[in-house]
Amino acid sequence: MKLQYHRVPANTQDAFTARHDVTRIQNRGSIWHYHPQLELHCVIRGEGVRFIGDSIANFSPGEIILLGENLPHNWQCNESYWQADPDAHFEAIVIHFLPNWLGESFLHLAEAVPIAKLYERAKRGLLIRGELAEKIRPLMQQTVEEAPLNRIAVLLTILTHLAQSDSMETLSSTYAFHQSNELETVRLNTVCEFTLANYTREITLEEISAIANLSITSFCRYFKLMTRKTYSQFLIEVRISYACRALIDNKQSIEVVCYQNGFNNLSNFYRQFKKVQGISPLEYKKKYLNNAGQFGWQTRIGSRTV
Numbered sequence: 001m002k003l004q005y006h007r008v009p010a011n012t013q014d015a016f017t018a019r020h021d022v023t024r025i026q027n028r029g030s031i032w033h034y035h036p037q038l039e040l041h042c043v044i045r046g047e048g049v050r051f052i053g054d055s056i057a058n059f060s061p062g063e064i065i066l067l068g069e070n071l072p073h074n075w076q077c078n079e080s081y082w083q084a085d086p087d088a089h090f091e092a093i094v095i096h097f098l099p100n101w102l103g104e105s106f107l108h109l110a111e112a113v114p115i116a117k118l119y120e121r122a123k124r125g126l127l128i129r130g131e132l133a134e135k136i137r138p139l140m141q142q143t144v145e146e147a148p149l150n151r152i153a154v155l156l157t158i159l160t161h162l163a164q165s166d167s168m169e170t171l172s173s174t175y176a177f178h179q180s181n182e183l184e185t186v187r188l189n190t191v192c193e194f195t196l197a198n199y200t201r202e203i204t205l206e207e208i209s210a211i212a213n214l215s216i217t218s219f220c221r222y223f224k225l226m227t228r229k230t231y232s233q234f235l236i237e238v239r240i241s242y243a244c245r246a247l248i249d250n251k252q253s254i255e256v257v258c259y260q261n262g263f264n265n266l267s268n269f270y271r272q273f274k275k276v277q278g279i280s281p282l283e284y285k286k287k288y289l290n291n292a293g294q295f296g297w298q299t300r301i302g303s304r305t306v
Helices: 079-083 110-122 130-145 148-163 182-198 205-211 216-227 231-249 254-260 266-277 281-291
Strands: 017-024 038-045 048-052 055-059 064-067 073-077 089-097 126-128
Touching (some): 038 073, 038 130, 048 231, 064 130, 073 089, 073 182, 089 130, 182 205, 182 231, 205 216, 216 231, 231 254, 231 281, 266 281
Antiparallel strands (some): 038 089, 048 055, 048 073
């Protein structure tokens, strides 16, 4: 995916940056972007859809993600989230650090081999949940509050816990993404934001092409080049992502979930859901109903635990 390079604000005297972000939704200005720093991202408040590489999934409070260097990403809150509350905001703890934040020779040490392997795995994005997330979350808060020297020890502790874990889930299916210019990035963000605001109804190629200010043929070629999937595939994955959350919430029947998330008939919903998730909506609901307290619902085909 072609995305916009983002320069992470940093004090050149610090080994890494750790901050507690509070962003008003109406002014979020969030775009698809990438940067050379790894990013550890914990959502404190906010609900919506996250895009990491070619992964499309819901996010909710408590979710922790480790992003590798130059992996494109974006978090977008649901329209309903801020419309229901004028004081709504997105809140997260975000840590940025370069692979060599402990010095050029650190990763060549025998003791650091597990961390080097962790950095490699993170290039596809890693979802951290369950007991591991419970352990990492307060440590991330510590990195914001501690004195400079202590912060280094805390981040190293976090990375050690992650490097020793085999319970993290890979998010993106590929490492390689291309760069793009600002116009392409703005256009893609416009398309994504329009889709998230209107996914429950029919969106024609004529309409979305006009939103992108392109002809239908040019838009189809452009979108496939940028995302490595057709717009139809992208729209279906967004709808399935929201359907997954609704199934886990267990407040509506499968038929209601189908029609409220943009599918026009139940058989098509079952077919598309199984294509994305590998199991039927009913099987998915039974599988995850007892785990509704866990954070994150992954929708990419072939997601796996590493």
